[in-house]
Amino acid sequence: MVGFFDGDTIPDRLKQDLLAFADRPAALGLQTDAKPQPAAVSGLAPAGFLALADETGVVFHWEGDPAKGVRYRIVLASPNGSESATYVTRKTTYRVNATEFTGRHESFNAFLQAVYPSARSPQIRFQRTPTTDHELEIPNDFKLKILWANLTAWMQRNLL
Numbered sequence: 001m002v003g004f005f006d007g008d009t010i011p012d013r014l015k016q017d018l019l020a021f022a023d024r025p026a027a028l029g030l031q032t033d034a035k036p037q038p039a040a041v042s043g044l045a046p047a048g049f050l051a052l053a054d055e056t057g058v059v060f061h062w063e064g065d066p067a068k069g070v071r072y073r074i075v076l077a078s079p080n081g082s083e084s085a086t087y088v089t090r091k092t093t094y095r096v097n098a099t100e101f102t103g104r105h106e107s108f109n110a111f112l113q114a115v116y117p118s119a120r121s122p123q124i125r126f127q128r129t130p131t132t133d134h135e136l137e138i139p140n141d142f143k144l145k146i147l148w149a150n151l152t153a154w155m156q157r158n159l160l
Contacts, residue, residue, distance in 0.1 A: 046072060049112045049121040057097040062112055062121070064092040071115040076108055079125075088115065 003014045010018070048063040060074055074094060077084035087094060113120040 045121040046112050046114060047121075049110075049124060051110060051124055055098070057095055057100075058108075059093065059095045060110065060112070061093045064114075073113050073115055074110060075113070076110045079107055079109060 001018055003010070003018055005011055005014055046062045046064050048061075050061055052059045052061070058076075062072070064070060064072065071088055071090050072092075072094075074087045074089070074096075075084060076087070076096065085096075085100065087096060107125055109123050109125050111120045111123045
């Protein structure tokens with residue numbers, strides 16, 4: 001996006017539009033003696049942050065553009081803030097093993113923030129619960145019906 005303005009400062013409305021459309025915006029002027037200053041990056045937080053917990057860990061996922069080389073910081077903490085861990089990645093999906101953060105707590109809080117200055121995502125809370133063995137139990141009367149059907153089919157085919 002290219003935005004034009006009069007004066008020495010960018011109007012706030014134009015600045016917000018430039019930040020919304022640019023990866024790393026830069027201001028260019030007519031004066032050649034001034035050194036370009038790095039522009040601020042959008043203050044928006046990464047969107048769509050979610051956690052999927054299972055018995056071996058947690059998978060975090062969010063919307064982003066990993067091709068642009070942005071690094072993300074995931075902060076994982078106990079509800080009272082006594083235990084915390086930070087993970088940094090360039091991907092938009094990150095898996096944390098349960099052994100890295102299990103402790104006395106069953107539920108955890110997490111938030112995501114881009115490493116460059118930006119707002120952090122809304123905090124999410126998730127809970128890891130122990131899973132039970134899911135064994136398939138077939139009722140005995142159904143087992144008997146199947147056995148009887150197979151037996152009668154065999155008798156009709158081989159004896160009659």
